[in-house]
Amino acid sequence: MEIAVRNDSIIYLVDKIKNGDEKEVKIAQTRFYKIFAGYVYKLAVQSCSNFVDPNFLAKEVVQNTFIKAFDYLPNFTFKSGIKDEEANKIIKALLGQIGNKVLLNTIAEYINEKRCNKKIEIEELKIFENEDEELNVQPISNIFMKKLQSALNDLKEKDKHIVLTYAAEDCIDNTRHISENAMEFLCSAHKTTSANIRQRKKRALDKIKSKCFEETK
Structure with a gap:
């Protein structure tokens, strides 16, 4: 017996990102982004707070995190029978893992290219x-x-x-x-x-x- 899911649930959105047609994928990605962008941005700006422009740097981290996430999700699968609350936590952990790698790479790039100055000496x-x-x-x-x-x-x-x-x-x-x-x-x-x-x-x-x-x- 299949478990019915709401069309705004994380499970549904991930499924549409994986299996939907072009229009469905775009809609699902947009909804997915709106749900989690604030969460990723908050963590990113907090980690970038010792730079001159943490908001700008955090926005780059958010953008690149979701680009990589949307590349990864088509190969991602939830375990059978998972509830949406648990799926939400799993996606947050996944975005945190991806975001962490993006954050380190972005900060390294900024430091190496001297595109910003750290406020903390x-x-x-x-x-x-x-x-x-x-x-x-x-x-x-x-x-x-x-x-x-x-x-x-x-x-x-x-x-x-x-x-x-x-x-x-x-x-x-x-x-x-x-x-x-x-x-x-x-x-x-x-x-x-x-x-x-x-x-x-x-x-x-x-x-x-x-x-x-x-x-x-």
Whole structure:
């Protein structure tokens, strides 16, 4: 017995994106976009908040996320008998995963092409456990900034994304916590728990500090 679904349900829209004619596909894609664009944009602008124009950058992330999603969905299949509420969560997780890769690529492209300037300077990232701890050289030298950039580049993409998300919310030190939305995004994007996110963040910061201060000990 087939389960009847509403023509505005996620299951129906994904089916039309996969199997509809040209007109049905366009209509389904438009409805799908309207349902999830706000969700993706909110997560994207939050992760881009340490750039000069986070709204512009986030819009590019949203656009490219849906382009890749619409390329992927024709090969995507829900399990039999799934309810629309569960399908909604699965699609959000999928968009989060796609959006995370798009976000990292977009930010890397902007940094490499110098198309925007970061509002947060390197020295403003609180990578110290103790806020009273300072570098021996003031202001922070180009050598240190190069070390910091090198340390970030040495991290796995997942760990780099976690650290940058914490930095974007000014929550690098252990006394502050990122917002529930940001943590939900990280857990969804990397398919893990909040406890694991915090552990990965701590290990990543330990690696950064070790590399940045290895010659100052």
